[in-house]
Amino acid sequence: MSLFSSPFQQQTRRYFLTQGKNALGFAALSSLLGTNSLGATPAGAPDLLSGGVDGPFAPHFAPKAKHVIYLHMVGGPSQLDLYDYKPVMQEWYDKDLPDSVRMGQRLTTMTSGQKRFPIAPSKFKFAQHGQNGMWVSELLPYTSKMVDDLVFIRSMHTEAINHEPAITNMQTGNQITGRPCLGAWASYGLGSMNENLPTFVVLVAKPTNTEQVQAISARLWQSGYLPGKHSGVSFRSGGDPILFINNPPGVDAAVRRTTLDGLKSLNEMTHQRYGDPETQTRIEQFELAFRMQSSVPELTDLASEPASTYQLYGDEAKKPGSFAQTMLLARRMVERGVRFIQVYHNNWDTHANVSGRLPDQCRDVDQPCWALIQDLKQRGLFDDTLIIWGGEFGRTIYSQGGLSKENYGRDHHPRCFTMWMAGGGTNAGKIYGETDDFSYNIVKDPVHIHDFHATTLRLLGFDHERFTYKHQGLDQKLTGVEPARVIEDLIA
Template identity: 45%
Template sequence: MEPIIADTFARMTRRQMFGQSATGLGLAALATLLGEETQAADKKPGQPGLPGLPHHAAKADRMIYLWQGGGPSHLDLYDPKPTLEKFKLQDLPESVRGTTRLSTMTSGYKKWPVVPAIKPYKKWGKSGLEISTLLPNIGSIADDICVVRSMNTEAVNHAPGVTFFLTGSQVPGRPSMGAWVTYGLGSAAAELPAFVVMTSSDKTRSCGQLFYDYYWGSGFLPSKYQGTRFRAVGDPVPYLNNPAGVSPEGRRKLLDGLQELNQQHLAEYGDPEIDTRISQYEMAFQMQSSVPGLLDFSNEPKHILEMYGPQVHEPGTYARHCLIARRLLERGTRFVQLMHSGWDQHGNLYTQLEGQCQDTDQPSAALVKDLKRLGLLDKTLVVWGGEFGRTPFGQGPAEKPNGRDHFGRAFSLWMAGGGVKGGHVHGETDEWAWNIVKDPVHVHDHQATILHLLGIDHTRLTYRYQGRQFRLTDIHGNVVRGVMS
């Protein structure tokens, strides 16, 4: 039986069940059995997942998505193409361009000047993985990461591209990946949310993208599965502290009374949002003690803080969020989503890209090293990437282009940790980095692979909404076995 059907029966009252069903006492007996199963699951610490999950042995039991908003240039970072240097400032051949869909910023161009990588590449580690010298710290973990050079998407603009990656649809309204994962698997964290989100931007905010709530929303899933956003300044979670004159004991007594009323209401109406209200009130109370400890770095060794870089001490920075993420993961949080904007270099490629790498390179590598040091990397899936890549031709004056446009036909991201083949390149593009010539990976394939590594069959984690069974990958997606160890 589908988990959502079981959950629906478990929440039905006796009156609702007889009123809405035609199977009478047989269904009543089934609902009783399912109710007993649900009650048993509810006794587990943290937030329980669905019965029957994981579907198979998981390679990873937690995940962090290092989201690089704006479209990192794969040509300048992860996919070396000597041909671009040879044809510098010459027009990209029409035979290569074809009828590829581009953004309106360059779709009507008359000149297509080729722009090679702005910095040289280097072979890193025992694997000899080629990564730009703009990313020396990520280069230092080359043997732990798998670079996927054959990603592709239909999206050509930011919001649809991000929405597609994180919810499976270019149109807002679907549950986010983190919501699907926590809905299916739950969380071992009793005092922290199962799904946490933190956002940051480049220092100059010269090309920052907006981060919309639906990037971590629950869509049509119960809202208790949406991500909890930690704010960059002030209290990380609003209204977490007690008002003046209210003691912890008084707040506990108030919540107990409120929970009793909500439980009565839930028993009468079976509304899953009442269940959400109960769990969120309790989580807020637990976080009053857990969050201050989470953000207290006084017990972190000096060399660990230095590993993340000087910005680790600055609230709201990507570096600080990387360290907080590691602390969340080791405390049982299931899914962490760090979203950092600043990769949208249309007219400042030669200045902004290097600065963006300086902000994110060291903390990203430090997180992987730190997880490995603690013995957590083997069971933690780490993904670094954005909504698309950038064009091999330049934007701006044809004789001196200074930017790159959005490009979803072929681009790169990397993965590390639980079940991922380290020191490996998956997929290949042509000499212009325009067409994929080997092992293409679509967005839905990427999503199916993430779920598989977490022990989830992407075709079986579904939720019935408006008469249809929905899933993260819609009706698409194939697991990419080539990235797995």
């Protein structure tokens, strides 16, 4: 075929009809789009609940949550030392974990060679809080004050036993990399609420203690087989928030605009000829990047925040990259219409020195999480914002390596771990699921990762069975092909 042959000769009937749909979508978008002074869709304006030009889905149900802030504690927080109180274990100190409890469970290479599996009770004190009587560790005094705003899941479980597949599984619903993450699915299904900021943003907070951090990379926030525009945009804590967002020396805004107009024309010619959706993605990303040159500096400039903000979040919120400042930025993003904010906080992989590291980890996140929820409440944003807190798995009741009453370590434990959710239509004050006396096996109301994803999608307005994307001839889903269920008790 000649290079100069008509592009219409290369269009299939399906592609032609797709372009017709897109034209109608743009027309509807133009008439519906309205933004406030922060660039977000105002409360009284029509909400953009479809995935834009390539998102065929409108919500199956009225969404309870319009935004998500997902707080992933990288490494696997110890449920035994934070939320899953097991006082009877004090009587089991240094006794071996019974075979009847372990039941031949696969172990990591870090403890599979141990001759003994000595029980290590938590050294931290617990107390009941709130009307729901939730047991919370002394390490989390601020979280203790808001337990009636949270819904606790004490029976999460996964098949993955090592970090890489476990984090990937928690984020994408599959242990194998290359699938879209939850944030990408939310972007695909709900679309943007702000034309000047990304729909899906990623923030990596710096832990105070860096004793054993895990590697994380952009594969965790990729769009997989979904269109590329649904990938997360990572914000940096130092220097320019986004690499290359500012014009290089000698290039002013007018020159950049002229350059982008030329690139847009070339890309549109390519798109008309070949119909590759990624070309359209490239055009949109260039235009968004241009608009972000003004919106991102305004977003990340905290000078306008009053002293009361830092009284709420703590002085750590003044430190770039801290978890506290990350929470403050997350609130500002929700205000400006960002759909999905993924936050990572590292160093929860406590194979040793639980006594030395957990206080630092909890100090990092405790007050800022509480402050975020109070801040969202006072701004009328809490009911529409789903906050998720948790890791990729839990920790073992037995100690890895040596054991003393002052210190111990815990290995990975996928059979049960604790997460919490708040806002966004969740059933505040609910405590769901139970584990045995060893916090080793689930004895009531198990929640698989696929169930967690199905429930999250329901809060966003989607039936996980019908929320699909055609890829390689299959209707792909976040929840995969195995059975998954919505946990109705977690929804208000």
